[in-house]
Amino acid sequence: MSATAYINARLIDPASGLDSPGGLLVEDGRIADLGAQLSDGVTPENAEVVDCGGRVLCPGLIDMRVFVGEPGAEHKETLASASEAAAAGGVTCIIVQPNTDPVIDDVALVEYIKRQARDKASVRIHPMAAITKGLEGEQMAELGLLAEADAVAFTDADRAVSNAQVMRRVLSYASAFGLLICHYPEEPALARNGVMNTGEVAMRLGLPGIPTQAETIMVERDLRLVEMTGGRYHAACLSTAQAIEAMARGKAQGLPVSAAAAVHSFAMNETAVGEYRTFAKTAPPLRAEADRQAVVAGLADGTIDVICSCHDPQDAESKRLPFELAATGIIGLETMLPLALQLYHNGALGLSDLLAKMTSRPAELLGLRGGKLVAGAPADLLIFDPDKPWRIDEDGFRSKANNTPYHGRPVQGRPWRTIVDGKVVYSEPDGD
Amino acid sequence: MNEFNSSDLPFRHLLGIEGLSPDDITEILDLSDQYVAQNRQVDKKGSLLGGRTQINLFFETSTRTRTSFELAGKRLGADVINMSATASAIKKGETLIDTAATLNAMHPDALVVRHPHSGAVALLSQKMDCSVINAGDGSHEHPTQALLDALTIRRRLGRLDGLVVAICGDILHSRVARSNIMLLSIMGAHVRAIAPPTLLPGAVERMGVEIFHNMEEGLAGADIVMMLRLQNERMNGAYVPSTREYYHFFGLDQAKLAKAKPEALIMHPGPMNRGVEIDSELADDINRSVIREQVEMGVAVRMAVLDLLSRRDGNQPPVGPEDAV
Numbered sequence: 001m002s003a004t005a006y007i008n009a010r011l012i013d014p015a016s017g018l019d020s021p022g023g024l025l026v027e028d029g030r031i032a033d034l035g036a037q038l039s040d041g042v043t044p045e046n047a048e049v050v051d052c053g054g055r056v057l058c059p060g061l062i063d064m065r066v067f068v069g070e071p072g073a074e075h076k077e078t079l080a081s082a083s084e085a086a087a088a089g090g091v092t093c094i095i096v097q098p099n100t101d102p103v104i105d106d107v108a109l110v111e112y113i114k115r116q117a118r119d120k121a122s123v124r125i126h127p128m129a130a131i132t133k134g135l136e137g138e139q140m141a142e143l144g145l146l147a148e149a150d151a152v153a154f155t156d157a158d159r160a161v162s163n164a165q166v167m168r169r170v171l172s173y174a175s176a177f178g179l180l181i182c183h184y185p186e187e188p189a190l191a192r193n194g195v196m197n198t199g200e201v202a203m204r205l206g207l208p209g210i211p212t213q214a215e216t217i218m219v220e221r222d223l224r225l226v227e228m229t230g231g232r233y234h235a236a237c238l239s240t241a242q243a244i245e246a247m248a249r250g251k252a253q254g255l256p257v258s259a260a261a262a263v264h265s266f267a268m269n270e271t272a273v274g275e276y277r278t279f280a281k282t283a284p285p286l287r288a289e290a291d292r293q294a295v296v297a298g299l300a301d302g303t304i305d306v307i308c309s310c311h312d313p314q315d316a317e318s319k320r321l322p323f324e325l326a327a328t329g330i331i332g333l334e335t336m337l338p339l340a341l342q343l344y345h346n347g348a349l350g351l352s353d354l355l356a357k358m359t360s361r362p363a364e365l366l367g368l369r370g371g372k373l374v375a376g377a378p379a380d381l382l383i384f385d386p387d388k389p390w391r392i393d394e395d396g397f398r399s400k401a402n403n404t405p406y407h408g409r410p411v412q413g414r415p416w417r418t419i420v421d422g423k424v425v426y427s428e429p430d431g432d
Numbered sequence: 433m434n435e436f437n438s439s440d441l442p443f444r445h446l447l448g449i450e451g452l453s454p455d456d457i458t459e460i461l462d463l464s465d466q467y468v469a470q471n472r473q474v475d476k477k478g479s480l481l482g483g484r485t486q487i488n489l490f491f492e493t494s495t496r497t498r499t500s501f502e503l504a505g506k507r508l509g510a511d512v513i514n515m516s517a518t519a520s521a522i523k524k525g526e527t528l529i530d531t532a533a534t535l536n537a538m539h540p541d542a543l544v545v546r547h548p549h550s551g552a553v554a555l556l557s558q559k560m561d562c563s564v565i566n567a568g569d570g571s572h573e574h575p576t577q578a579l580l581d582a583l584t585i586r587r588r589l590g591r592l593d594g595l596v597v598a599i600c601g602d603i604l605h606s607r608v609a610r611s612n613i614m615l616l617s618i619m620g621a622h623v624r625a626i627a628p629p630t631l632l633p634g635a636v637e638r639m640g641v642e643i644f645h646n647m648e649e650g651l652a653g654a655d656i657v658m659m660l661r662l663q664n665e666r667m668n669g670a671y672v673p674s675t676r677e678y679y680h681f682f683g684l685d686q687a688k689l690a691k692a693k694p695e696a697l698i699m700h701p702g703p704m705n706r707g708v709e710i711d712s713e714l715a716d717d718i719n720r721s722v723i724r725e726q727v728e729m730g731v732a733v734r735m736a737v738l739d740l741l742s743r744r745d746g747n748q749p750p751v752g753p754e755d756a757v
Contacts, residue, residue: 200635204450206550206572206610209634276551320529322549324570 003027003047004422007039009057009383014356015363015372024057026379029422034373052383055416056351059359059371060092060123060380063333064182064260065236065308067157068094070116071109072101077313077400079113082333083121085311085399087426089334090415092380093124093370094311095362098135099157105130105141110149122425123418124370124380126152128182131170137161140170144177152366155182155236158283158328160218162188164225171231180365182234183222185243186284190214195324197270197285205276207323210285212240219243223250226257234365235259238304239284241294248303258365259298260306263332266295267339272405278319278326279405282310296348299357305365307357309336313401331399338411341386345412351386379422386413441740445557445564448573449614457582457619460736464583467732467739471507481510481742484541489531490567491517491547496702496727497567497577501544504734510541528552532559542738545569550607563741565734571605577701578611580733582619584726585656588697593620598650598692599641600626600682601660601709602671604633608701609660613639626650628682630671631662647681647688654692658699659684659710667708675708685711689720697722 007023011034023038024031025047043049063086069076077085079096086094096113098104104113110127117125129151133139143154154174160183161167167183174181191214196202198209219235223246226233238244238259250257264282269292272280280286298304312329319326340358343349363371370380394407418426441456449457470476486505490498498514505512526534528547535543536559543564545553550570557564568574586592597616603609603625616623617640625632625641637643644650651657662678672678684698698714698721706712715721 198634200638203633203635203638204610206570206607208571211634276554317527320527320555322528322547322552322555322570324549324551 002422003032003044004050005038005043005047006050006052006057006383007043008054009052010054011373012056012058012352012355013373014058014352015360016374017352018373019352024373024381026419026422029379031373031375031377031379033375052416055383055385057381057383058355059373060382060418060420061090061337061358062093062095062362062368062371063091063309063311063336063358064095064306064362064366065262065310066094066096066333067099067312067329068096069313070100071112076315078120079116079125080120081398081400082311083123083125085331085333085397086123087418087420088398088415090337090382090384090418091123091309091333092382092418092420093126093368094333095152095366096125096127097155097157098128098130099159103130103135105133105135107142107145107149110146110151114150123420126150126366126368128153128155130154131156131161131181132166135159137163137166140166140173143170143174143179147177147179152368153180153182153234156184158184160184160186160188164221167222168225168229171225171233172229175229175231178232180232180234182236184236185215185218185222185238186210187214187217190217194285195281196273197287199270199288201270201273205273205323212242212287212291215240215284216242216246219246223255223257226250226255227253230256232256233258237262237265237284237308237310238298239265239287239295240291244294244298244303248298251303258305259303260308261295261299261304262308262310263336263339264310264330266292266299266343268292268405276323277405278321278323279330279403281323281326281328282312282330283328296343299343300348305357305361307336307340309333313399314403315401319403329403331397331401331404333399334397335392335404335406337384337415338390338392338413339406341413342411344386379419381417381419382415383417383419384413384415388412388414390414441744444741444744446575446737446741447554447557447564447566449575449578449611449618450573452615452618454618457579457615460579460733460740461583461586463736463739464579464729464732465587467735468729471728471732476507477509478507479509480739481505481508481541484510484742485539486510486512486542486544486738487535487540488512488514488544488567489535489546490515491545491552492568494546494567496730497546500727500730501567501734503731504738505542507731508735508738510738528556529559532556536560536562541742565737565741568607570607571610572607573611574607575611576730576734576737577608578615579737580726580729581612581658581699581701582615583729583733584699584722585697587729588722589655592616595621595655596624596653597621597656597658598624598626598654599658599660600647600650600684602631602662602666603627603636603660604631605663605666606660612658613641624650624654626682628672648691651688651691654696656697656699657684657689657692661701661703661705662709664705679708683707683709683711684714686714689714696720699723699726701726
């Protein structure tokens, strides 16, 4: 039996509200005990003792929205390289999106992802499966069977189900199994050809825009369909003030709805596009400053439950193109923690509340066992110094891709150890 | 050539009007006036750019702009090569960056580029050692068109400052409109945008223009009426219900023009859709329409731009390491 005692830590467990000094004992890959009683010299005899030096010890992060190129675009990112990136970012569980080639809309493909993940990945990987076959928005995928095969939720990834009747039936059918429908809320006809937020920047650059109303209209529609069907609904990434307001109304009404925001939606605004910077091309698009502030407010007041990285690796070639032709996406696994921590450092959210959005809340929504510090749970842990200053460096990523607009940005907070099933999968390099 | 350096433009490329100062614009227009005179002589050819190579790289079909740049280069004595996307490697999948690297290795002294996507010319310019001139990129900018329009106006009315200029038509998709709005605003003109709301970009009012959906109101008291082309595919229900309806409300005819100042000038960047955005007789009215004059000014303005940008270039660095000193 192997045992490790992590002592001299600041234990934060958002699920229980715990935030106090103490230690945590890991035995055989599971959390065996935690609390103030585990301190220097008061640990089981057989346990290896690790002094955390006062750093925060919390559940490992769970990232609900990660795009990986496997299968089909392994040159962009594999499950193995995404897993390395996740570990380096303090993320112990990633939820991969089904818009791969082939699309994950079949039990065999869910099995494939699980097998690949088990064999090649150091962090936990769960797939979301497609809502509709081929992500075409027409025929429902085998939701029940896919769920039995361990698809943790359903999404058409970066596409919306535009047909309201299809969405109605999906929500209705899924409600029988309690499945979570995770929808990219963007009215496709309004967004068509758009490559950035509609507004002054787009107008000056002569780029076709995506109006905020594309998101609002879709969220409003979806909320009415949830009201009609009782299906569990999750807005995959909200970016606009109006849609957040709509979501708040839906929640106040008692609908079974939740929402996430991508890190990018509060870490940048549309001006980051500057002079056609394709690294700032993302979905949903970077919005105006007022919308960015609304995302922060929505996170603070709980309207937005989850922070996700929207990790979307793209190779250099697909970004070195005219803006309209360039690929969409920003990598995020290795920058999610420090960028999210900016909300803590600038006083928008408390540390525990912030961590809840990357640990316990996604675990609850997806029905995962991780995301909390409790005896008997898998020892998926993150130990980090929330104050440690560093500079984001595009050359320092473990991801295969380096499409980040954050290069050079000074941030605070860096993982010291990332632990999955009791095993250390990432250690901060010495001297860093 | 050192004596010319005092009048250098403070930039290597001409990618747009945005960023130009009133002095830059005035300098280009003043020099253009000289080239207008030169172009009216029987012997039009100079040797200023003798020995230099100009490449016109067009990813979109164009007759008038490409010809105008070609004439401008040749009249300055440069060797001019035309490349169109259909005839080049672009259609074989070569990326824009590779194309730039390839062309750069040929040591051109000026590269004139038109591209269907906004920002593409700026992207290409990052990989070029020579001056790059934007001949139109997507819906972004078409700086030499705005300059030639300004030259046309200045020669007719003697100034730009304080004039009321009404720009009418498909402003949403128009790089000509963006460049003109910027240039005219920089030079102190009052710019109005006249279009149905479906053909106006979001936030266009942020460029300091006054917006009108009623053409007669928009034309009231205007010194200049600048018509834009409306592409056929945008007229059949997508942005406006029909050609007929568009002409009824937004086509320039005698009745609407009567609202403008009596001596107001009519401009159009071409090619015109007669009977769609402009009455055929008006387009040909030599007292009102300066459309042909615009074409003439185009050559002069492009000569001035090529001239000014060439002044900052010495010999270029070699491309390969074996040539390195």
